[in-house]
Amino acid sequence: MSLAAPSLANDLPTIRAAVLKIGTVNWELATITENGLDRANGFVLEVQPFADNSGTRIAVEGGQADMAVADWIWVARQRAAGKDYVFIPYSKAVGGVVIPASSSAETLADLAGGKIGIAGGPLDKSWLILRAYAQQKYDMDLKSETEQVYGAPPLIFKSTMGEEYAGSINFWHFLAKNKAAGMRQLISVEEAGQALGLDTNTPLLGYYMKESFLADHPGLEQSFFEASRAAKDKLAGSEDAWVSIRPRMNAATDAQYDQLRADWIAGIPDRAPVDEAAADKMLSLMSDLGGPELVGGATSIPAGLFADVK
Incomplete structure (x- = not known):
C-alpha cells in the first residue's frame, strides 16, 4: 500500500x-x-x-x-x-562480454592470449563472476590467460568499436550500443551466474x-x-x-x-x-x-x- x-x-x-x-x-x-x-x-x-x-x-x-x-x-x-x-x-540488468562481429570465438576459452577491455578495475563484479565461470567451466584462469585493459566505460566502449580488444566487458547500456553496431555477445553475466548456481533474478x-x-x-x-x-x-x-x-x-x-x-x-x-x-x-x-x-x-x-x- x-x-x-x-x-x-x-x-x-x-x-x-x-x-x-x-x-x-x-x-x-x-x-x-x-x-x-x-x-x-x-x-x-x-x-x-x-x-x-x-x-x-x-x-x-x-x-x-x-x-x-x-x-x-x-x-x-x-x-x-x-x-x-x-x-x-x-x-x-547486468553486462557481459561482447566480441567483434569478425571474431570466431565461441566461448570464453577462445579469448586466451587476447586482450580484454574492462570498464572498471580488477574488482569489477562482472569480471569476477566471469572469472569464476571460466574457472568452473573450462578450468581456465581468465586473468592469467588474457591481458586486461581497465578504463572508464566510454573509453572501453570506443576502443571496443575499433576492434582493439578480443572481448570487452562493460555496463549493460554500453554493450547495448555495441550490439546495435553489429558486435556479438559471447556470454552474459546472467548466463555465467546461472552456471555458478546464483539466482540471477536477484x-x-x-x-x-x-x-x-x-x-x-x-x-x-x-x-x-x-x-x-x-x-x-x-x-x-x-x-x-x-x-x-x-x-x-x-x-x-x-x-x-x-x-x-x-x-x-x-x-x-x-x-x-x-x-x-x-x-x-x-x-x-x-x-x-x-x-x-x-x-x-x-x-x-x-x-x-x-x-x-x-
Whole structure:
C-alpha cells in the first residue's frame, strides 16, 4: 500500500534523488515525475543531477540528498561499516562480454592470449563472476590467460568499436550500443551466474536511502517502490512512454534506441521481496573472489539491508 495522499500537496514528503546526469536511472525517474506517479503515491520526487557517482554518495551521506543508486553489494558494505543504508530493488540488468562481429570465438576459452577491455578495475563484479565461470567451466584462469585493459566505460566502449580488444566487458547500456553496431555477445553475466548456481533474478542495482530518513516517513519505501513499479509497467507496455524519454537516452540511431529499450525492459526484476539466501550466496562468492577490498566487513547479509517492500 502506498502512503495516503495528504489533502495539501505541500504536505507531501519529498525524496531528493542524487543521480548521474546521464545515468539510465533517469529514464525511470523521469517516467515517475512526468506522469505524476510520485504524487499519486503520496510523495514528491526531486531529481538532483551529479557528474559522478562519488558526488551522489557524498550528497546522501551528507544529507544533501535522500536517495541514490548503487549495487546492493556496495550498500551491504556500507551497512556493515555502520551506515544505516537500506536497499530498494531497481534493476537486474547486468553486462557481459561482447566480441567483434569478425571474431570466431565461441566461448570464453577462445579469448586466451587476447586482450580484454574492462570498464572498471580488477574488482569489477562482472569480471569476477566471469572469472569464476571460466574457472568452473573450462578450468581456465581468465586473468592469467588474457591481458586486461581497465578504463572508464566510454573509453572501453570506443576502443571496443575499433576492434582493439578480443572481448570487452562493460555496463549493460554500453554493450547495448555495441550490439546495435553489429558486435556479438559471447556470454552474459546472467548466463555465467546461472552456471555458478546464483539466482540471477536477484536485482543487483537499487535505490538506497537512510533508515533514519525512512523512520521519519513511515511507509515511504513502499510508496516509492509502488511508483517505481508503475513506471516499469508503463515502460514495459507503452511505446509512447519511450518516445517521451528518448531525448534522454543518448541513442544515436534507431538500432541503438531499440536495443537500449529491449535490454532495459529485460532488466526489470520480478515484483517480489529479495531472496536473502540467494543474495547471501552471491555475497559469499564476491567475498571469496574480491575479499575485504570489495565487500569490506560484509561477509554475510547485514540485517535490515533490504527494504521490506512487496
